[in-house]
Amino acid sequence: MRKIILTIAMFGLASSAFAGGYRVALQGVRQAALGGTSATQTHDASVAFYNPAGLAFVKSKLSIAVGGFGVKTDVKWQDVTTMQKAETDNKLSTPMYLAVSYKPIDDLAIGVSVTTPFGSSVTWPNDWQNKSNITHIDLKAFNIQPTIAYKFTDWFSVGVGFIYTQGTAKLEKVQTVAGNNINLKLVDKNAHGLGFNFGAMFKPTDKLGIGLAYRSNVDAKANNGDITWSNLPSGLASSAPFNTDKWNTVLPLPSEFTFGASYKVLPQLELFGDIVWQNWTRYKSLDINLYNDASNTFYTSSSQKSWKDNTIVRFGAEYTFSNFIVGRLGYYHDQSPVPSAYWSSETPSANLNSFSAGLGFRFNSGLNLDFFGSYVKGEERHIDNLEQNFQGDIKLRAINFGVGVSYNLK
Numbered sequence: 001m002r003k004i005i006l007t008i009a010m011f012g013l014a015s016s017a018f019a020g021g022y023r024v025a026l027q028g029v030r031q032a033a034l035g036g037t038s039a040t041q042t043h044d045a046s047v048a049f050y051n052p053a054g055l056a057f058v059k060s061k062l063s064i065a066v067g068g069f070g071v072k073t074d075v076k077w078q079d080v081t082t083m084q085k086a087e088t089d090n091k092l093s094t095p096m097y098l099a100v101s102y103k104p105i106d107d108l109a110i111g112v113s114v115t116t117p118f119g120s121s122v123t124w125p126n127d128w129q130n131k132s133n134i135t136h137i138d139l140k141a142f143n144i145q146p147t148i149a150y151k152f153t154d155w156f157s158v159g160v161g162f163i164y165t166q167g168t169a170k171l172e173k174v175q176t177v178a179g180n181n182i183n184l185k186l187v188d189k190n191a192h193g194l195g196f197n198f199g200a201m202f203k204p205t206d207k208l209g210i211g212l213a214y215r216s217n218v219d220a221k222a223n224n225g226d227i228t229w230s231n232l233p234s235g236l237a238s239s240a241p242f243n244t245d246k247w248n249t250v251l252p253l254p255s256e257f258t259f260g261a262s263y264k265v266l267p268q269l270e271l272f273g274d275i276v277w278q279n280w281t282r283y284k285s286l287d288i289n290l291y292n293d294a295s296n297t298f299y300t301s302s303s304q305k306s307w308k309d310n311t312i313v314r315f316g317a318e319y320t321f322s323n324f325i326v327g328r329l330g331y332y333h334d335q336s337p338v339p340s341a342y343w344s345s346e347t348p349s350a351n352l353n354s355f356s357a358g359l360g361f362r363f364n365s366g367l368n369l370d371f372f373g374s375y376v377k378g379e380e381r382h383i384d385n386l387e388q389n390f391q392g393d394i395k396l397r398a399i400n401f402g403v404g405v406s407y408n409l410k
Contacts, residue, residue, distance in 0.1 A: 026095045027115045029067045029404030033358025033372040034316025035330025037272035039211030039260025040201065044406035045099035048113045048147040051199035051213040052159030055101045055109035056151035060408035067404030068096040075348045079392040086128035091121050107151040115143045124345060130390045131174040134346040141167030155203045163195040165218060180233050186247055188225030193218040193253065207264040217282060218253040227290060241299035244290035251286065255279040272316040280307040280337035304387055310337040326360035343383035348396050350378035370404040
């Protein structure tokens, strides 16, 4: 029987839309407007996700930050040999964040953040060439992160956070077997994983800031998910894997190390820069187990990944026009970790260039209102997945926007 290739990315697609993998880098509107730079920003409690040490430098006893984004992605594929082509019809994805921090004493900060670092949606046509890999994927995940930070001196702090990831996933695909288009749907409503992050922050002068942050590997585990087969010929219903009704897998999420710096070149102008390294080499394969306890059936489908570590370079500039209005610009380049031979349509990936801008409004009451927009352009690439017998040219782009509100009580 022809092998069914099941490739699913459990928790997301993209840094700011697609990404070098499946990480969504939208956990703060101000940070997003500044090209994703984050290691030294201490504007409000949202810094806990990026660098937990920054909580100790937030200049308020109580800080609350909340925001949401819209992410609209578009991926186009064409086989230059056969001239077949397809385009995604993706719904608007809506990452969000909520963060709260409190200082019981001046140098100690405690907080909690809820973010959606993994989650997106991709829909390909039901009749496209790679329908056996995916026609639709819908992913949602939340990170809950309690955090503590301590400022040892006026210029140095450390922080640590515990990460609990809870998510759901749905994958749909069409497999053609003996002339029959068999529909498969995998659903899991209780995927989860554990991890931590650690950070240090240095502010030796009023102008200079330096930040270091590390986020650990997380093994996201889906257990006891539901399988639904439809349009299944009766002659195949009792054969593996078509007689399975449950599934499980483990998706390795990468560790991430960030080094960042900021400098006030003028009283009104501050520049930011980050370098991020992501450990995607641990994503060597994706093994999905399909099973049926009643019939004692167990079937494993493996998809080779062999991704590579990648580096992201980010820059941002913030200009204070007045005590009320702040303008922001940003850029990042994200190198794809996905080799051409293992590129897969459920995680569209290419080298990305992102251009962003934003405005911030500061009110005397401690209320801040931030807006952000960006255009992400993927560099056109040729892919040739030998395992899936799938090749062609890929173009992708995304438009992102967001609104954030924060309140800092002195």
